[in-house]
Amino acid sequence: MSLSEVRAAAPDAQVGAGMDPVAATFDLLGDRLTLAILRDAFLHEARRFNQWIERTGAPPAMLTSRLNALVEAGVLHRVPQPTAADRHEYLLTELGFATWEILICLWGWHREWSPSGALQPELVHTECGHRGPAVVLCRGCDRTVTPHETAVELRPDAVWALGSSGRRRSTRAPEAALSGRDMFTEVMVAIGDRWSAAVTGLALAGIRRFSDFRANLDISPTTLTDRLNRLCSAQILRKADGGREYRLTPRGRALFGVYAFLLSWSALAYPGARPGVMIRHSSCGQALVPALRCRGCDARVDRAAVVFEPLPDLAQPRLG
Numbered sequence: 491m492s493l494s495e496v497r498a499a500a501p502d503a504q505v506g507a508g509m510d511p512v513a514a515t516f517d518l519l520g521d522r523l524t525l526a527i528l529r530d531a532f533l534h535e536a537r538r539f540n541q542w543i544e545r546t547g548a549p550p551a552m553l554t555s556r557l558n559a560l561v562e563a564g565v566l567h568r569v570p571q572p573t574a575a576d577r578h579e580y581l582l583t584e585l586g587f588a589t590w591e592i593l594i595c596l597w598g599w600h601r602e603w604s605p606s607g608a609l610q611p612e613l614v615h616t617e618c619g620h621r622g623p624a625v626v627l628c629r630g631c632d633r634t635v636t637p638h639e640t641a642v643e644l645r646p647d648a649v650w651a652l653g654s655s656g657r658r659r660s661t662r663a664p665e666a667a668l669s670g671r672d673m674f675t676e677v678m679v680a681i682g683d684r685w686s687a688a689v690t691g692l693a694l695a696g697i698r699r700f701s702d703f704r705a706n707l708d709i710s711p712t713t714l715t716d717r718l719n720r721l722c723s724a725q726i727l728r729k730a731d732g733g734r735e736y737r738l739t740p741r742g743r744a745l746f747g748v749y750a751f752l753l754s755w756s757a758l759a760y761p762g763a764r765p766g767v768m769i770r771h772s773s774c775g776q777a778l779v780p781a782l783r784c785r786g787c788d789a790r791v792d793r794a795a796v797v798f799e800p801l802p803d804l805a806q807p808r809l810g
């Protein structure tokens with residue numbers, strides 16, 4: 491078999507290094523432990539293996555595989571520590587620091603839309619004292635963006651790219667290997683595997699009917715039914731129009747920020763790759779490059795200007 495025949499037989503090989511960047515992003519970041527690693531790196535300056543073991547309770551082999559994947563993806567930088575008990579430190583790279591907004595949106599979603607969200611530490615904008623989640627703004631026009639003011643555009647030939655399983659995390663241990671629940675448990679229904687992520691993303695793009703989901707995804711009816719049912723059980727979608735449509739609930743629509751930042755991060759992480767999906771801000775016509783804005787003072791919010799304040803008098807002071 492010639493190389494071209496091999497490539498023709500394996501669609502994923504055609505994109506080679508340029509696997510769909512959005513799918514690759516969900517494969518990497520749509521993972522509870524990976525997100526917990528990043529959260530602890532930001533919030534607790536975790537940088538050593540044992541710090542993450544202590545905080546996450548993850549099985550060591552599972553943590554090793556996630557750290558390796560993050561190093562390989564350029565999110566963490568491994569620094570040898572020859573004299574220390576831990577042989578390496580893992581530091582956030584510039585690309586790693588760029589996941590901050592994704593985590594803020596995940597925290598905000600959990601804070602507002604999960605029964606256990608009230609136990610989360612509160613985000614405080616130190617410049618104005620405002621407490622609570624930020625909103626998404628469009629860097630192109632500096633206006634606040636809601637999902638209603640955006641159009642999600644799918645590249646016509648990207649159908650298989652979104653859906654094909656490609657290089658799945660073969661090293662991925664089952665979710666059950668992680669004990670307990672944390673702030674990322676519930677959102678995994680939506681972003682924890684590529685099919686669910688694609689179905690939720692299409693719903694955010696305005697897709698409602700079973701046949702339209704199928705038309706945009708190379709997905710079997712059984713798998714699609716399974717994901718739609720899971721998303722309905724998780725109150726991210728609901729059935730409408732006598733069961734013929736699946737519509738986002740407010741809880742589902744509130745995932746917009748998470749998706750906006752995941753998509754924009756994928757462009758940073760995989761520069762040069764053509765994404766199969768993009769969000770356009772209809773109000774200004776530009777491709778959405780999102781940023782966060784404080785609801786209290788309208789200023790843009792960055793890492794340096796916020797703190798997480800543990801809520802007083804609660805039995806669960808730990809984030810997660």
Ligand SMILES: [Zn+2]
Pocket residue numbers: 628629630631632633771773774775776
């Ligand atoms: Zn705009």
Ligand SMILES: [Zn+2]
Pocket residue numbers: 615617618619620784785786787788789
């Ligand atoms: Zn503010």
